[in-house]
Amino acid sequence: xxxxxxxxxxxxxxxxxxxxxxxxxxxxxxxxxxxxxxxxxxxxxxxxxxxxxxxxxxxxxxxxxxxxxxxxxxxxxxxxxxxxxxxxxxxxxxxxxxxxxxxxxxxxxxxxxxxxxxxxxxxxxxxxxxxxxxxxxxxxxxxxxxxxxxxxxxxxxxxxxxxxxxxxxxxxxxxxxxxxxxxxxxxxxxxxxxxxxxxxxxxxxxxxxxxxxxx
Ligand code: TYD
Numbered sequence: 001x002x003x004x005x006x007x008x009x010x011x012x013x014x015x016x017x018x019x020x021x022x023x024x025x026x027x028x029x030x031x032x033x034x035x036x037x038x039x040x041x042x043x044x045x046x047x048x049x050x051x052x053x054x055x056x057x058x059x060x061x062x063x064x065x066x067x068x069x070x071x072x073x074x075x076x077x078x079x080x081x082x083x084x085x086x087x088x089x090x091x092x093x094x095x096x097x098x099x100x101x102x103x104x105x106x107x108x109x110x111x112x113x114x115x116x117x118x119x120x121x122x123x124x125x126x127x128x129x130x131x132x133x134x135x136x137x138x139x140x141x142x143x144x145x146x147x148x149x150x151x152x153x154x155x156x157x158x159x160x161x162x163x164x165x166x167x168x169x170x171x172x173x174x175x176x177x178x179x180x181x182x183x184x185x186x187x188x189x190x191x192x193x194x195x196x197x198x199x200x201x202x203x204x205x206x207x208x209x210x211x212x213x214x215x
Contacts (some may be wrong), residue, residue: 001132001133002085002090002131003093003133008096009094009096009097009099010138010213011089011136012099012137012210012213013101013103013106013136013138013140014102014103014139015103015107015140015179017144017172018149019149020142020195021152022103022140023102024199025140025195025203025206026042030042032207033098033214039095039098040097040098041092041097041098041100042099042102043084043088043089043099043100043101044101045101045104046059046080049080049083049087051083052084055079055080058076059077070118073112074123074126075126077112078108078126078129079130081104081105081130081131082131085130089134098214101136104136105127105131106179106182108126109127109182110175110182111175114177115174115175115178136189137213138189138191138210139190139191140190140191140192140193141179142193143195144194144195144196145176146176148196149172179192180192193206
């Protein structure tokens, strides 16, 4: 038990493959919620705490990263998440904030489980151990075809391809499909938004899903 009593906070996680546009959608949602004078906290995974940022560096920018085995990768993501939950997310929810998380446990289910072929059961158990009872109230998957996502990434001049982004098209196809299957199996938590269109239409769809939860 990480969350100790009843609280009015809401945790909304954003998921999707590379270049799905989830980070800019989160920024738009934050702006909207702040205009409504809501207490909003945003976090990103992996990272979001000092310990988490250090773990992020090991995973994402490690020049010898290709040698990292998937089991280590899973445990490092889970470690960063465990810290984030206890240090930031749970206290924010306890005071009634809306917490928007740029990736959460479903990233491990999909990237390490489906993408890197780790068995689903241990991945689920490690995920559960890391987050305790802090599950998202809503998970928005921004879905874009792999080619579209990768083309967007290549356009961001500042974004040198890091270890995770050097994966091939087949890997990202698997990730995309993984999210869609996961969402289909848990329709009460997931909401899939088509991210191909312009940012403003995507924002509208995101708001349709978020509005009932926060008003
Ligand atoms: P980041 O630069 O934050 O990418 P994005 O903007 O797409 O979120 O890098 C995070 C990378 O880590 C991304 O490729 C997804 C991957 N990842 C996992 O493989 N498992 C996880 O549990 C998490 C949180 C991220």
